[in-house]
Amino acid sequence: MNRDLLGRHRAVLPDWLALYYEEPLEITHGEGRHVWDAAGRRYLDFFGGILTTMTAHALPEVTKAVGDQAGRVLHTSTLYLNRPMVDLAERVAHLSGIPDARVFFTTSGTEANDTALLLATTHRRSNTVLAMRNSYHGRSFSSVGVTGNRGWSPTSLSPLQTLYVHGGVRTRGPFAHLDDRAFIAACVRDLEDLLGHTRAPAALIAEPVQGVGGFTSPPDGLYAAFREVLRERGILWIADEVQTGWGRTGDHFWGWQAHGRSGPPDIVTFAKGLGNGMSVGGVIARAEIMNCLDAHSISTFGGTQVTMAAGLANLAYLLEHDLQGNARRVGGLLIERLRAVAAQVPHVREVRGRGLMIGVELVRPGTDEADHEAASAVLEAARAGGLLIGKGGGHSTSALRIAPPLSLTVAEAEEGAAVLEDALRGL
Template sequence: MTHDLLGRHRAVLPDWLALYYEDPIEITHGEGRYVWDAAGNRYLDFFGGILTTMTAHALPEVSKAVGEQAGRLLHSSTLYLNRPMVELAERVAQVSGIPDARVFFTTSGTEANDTALLLATTYRRSNTVLAMRNSYHGRSFSAVGVTGNRGWSPTSLSPLQTLYVHGGVRTRGPYAHLTDREFVAACVDDLTDLLGHTRPPAALIAEPVQGVGGFTSPPDGLYAAFRDVLHERGVLWIADEVQTGWGRTGDHFWGWQAHGRSGPPDIVTFAKGLGNGMSIGGVIARAEIMNCLDANSISTFGGTQVTMAAGLANLTYLLEHDLQGNARRVGGLLIERLRAVAAGVPHVREVRGRGLMIGIELTRPGTDEADPRAASAVLEEARAGGLLIGKGGGHDTSALRIAPPLTLTVAEAEEGAAVLERALRGL
């Protein structure tokens, strides 16, 4: 059955639509932190559909909210008043940290980043954008134009002039040998020098933790230091929280808060986890920025009632059950367990991350040369052991990505770590 579906997939879908595993699997259902494939095999899910199943599979509170709303009305567009959209926007604005916040809902993170770029370039009257090396912001024309990861950039054409800045990867590049303080200072000097050679840009767009880039991040405080430089020139700061938002990093509710001494970003984008699988993205910005557009606009599917009901139920569950705290506690135990495992595996260059957002970078033993073959081998072996993980990285996809639902228990963390230990030691 699965092989038949694979043949049909290849016959009608694009060649560039990636599938995991030499023998791809069809996931048919899930519950809690587990999913089952069409052959009846059970897997502990450490990737959550690319960090999207944020709380749990088949979470009763979300399923109930979706079913009840679907029984009343699925959709009306933004041309009509929409109570679930207003209620969720109120909650999102409240937790955003942005003063006088306005919220616009989209259907994806790509669309959210598109909207943020539209707002920033319109507000600043500039099509120049600063972005981070090794970054990823989506698959649309403009989002690809600010993506600093060659593996996810199918074209160099863009409506934007993008200038790439140092700092997103702490342990690679020309500043890797510096202390954290020296690293931040060198990156700020580089940014200041860059700004001296170009017309003032509209914004810096940056992921607090680079997702597709392999869960890399700078020292805490880098983006606050950048913000000081940018603020002097009126340049906006867009925090791409598509993967880092809603408490996943444990220490903070938003990834930007690790860099927050200069205050919140001007614009925050989000998606993935808020809907726990339903298609929700969005943008949060100060009113003066959000309201800068002088043409009509609507969203046909952004803010649709059924997705808003799911998002509201999911966010309520997350806050009431302190899943940020669980991510901090269980994630801290998991990362230390994985670091202990990695100490005996020559292929592991680094175990990094915070909360339930953990990366394991693999290289050829004794070198800093990426080893995508090893990453693929661990992915396959983990699947054989009943564990689903992801991979990524700006150096030939050599980082394993671990991002379980935020309800993960200590016992499940140990179960997953044991599978990863066997897979890594088998290299």
């Protein structure tokens, strides 16, 4: 470990800017599904910079596109016509499934959700928002205000009135004992009861799979059932696809499609993987919603040419190589492998997820009590074995988060599972 760099980090950066590991890691370069630290040690990367490295590290198609564009012009702002931005917006709008879609590019998922909340509250003339318990939507003032995971909510102040709805966590809470059909019905009744006690909200914002919350999700169809209730009242549905978009869940290109019988959401937000490490986020919405702002607005760095070039090249690679299908196939094998291991490890409460978005929740054996120390121990042991993973969850970050680049091979999945097996058995 570079102790000089760690000392400089602590001297100049905020205390709340967390670092993984007892001896923090400096990553110097990567290739494919692997990264190397400053000491030259190689790691299999099962977290991809918090799901941002979607296809592969140093993907030649993306690095070439970035270099070629950088050699022409890096940035001009949205005040001028921007061909790469229009090209990418056309592709994203087509893929969204939203009719008459408009796309606005930002630099992050936080900013994308912030914009979606601005659009929804302006369009509906309401500052009341529905959100899911255990959710996470970013670190801006408004996105923190709709975040239902207290570990990521540093203030109770907010420009919004937020009401939290049941359903984002299938195996905990008052409805956990019900079967899927009854679970959905109970959550819908709870939503209807909640709406009977408040002024008409602007929107429901929800992650199809809760990312920071530990890769939890409701039964398929919950948000379709919610949509029927919301549509009757004119309430918008915002799907936060910052972590679930672009085929990561394997079964679907967008996470909302698991709940798709009522059609696409009114607004979709995205970020993370589209730029494969470049800062790209955005909002997709029907024209009537996107165009509801009656004030001037621009995006200084959203849609800048070099990030749009990266997004175009990355999206083309993902589609041409069917990485969604790879996530379904390889992710399914990895989930089954981990479930077989978990059956023999008392600390594992649940292995959940779909595609290459997998959560392993750890508890104190014989209880439902979250075991933060066990999660940290597995994180350290996995690193020692040459594997990088993440952690999260609404219960003291007791869930391991596994989200490799979508080009992960079967052999690499087996390699990572073997390291995780050793780490889990060592608890």
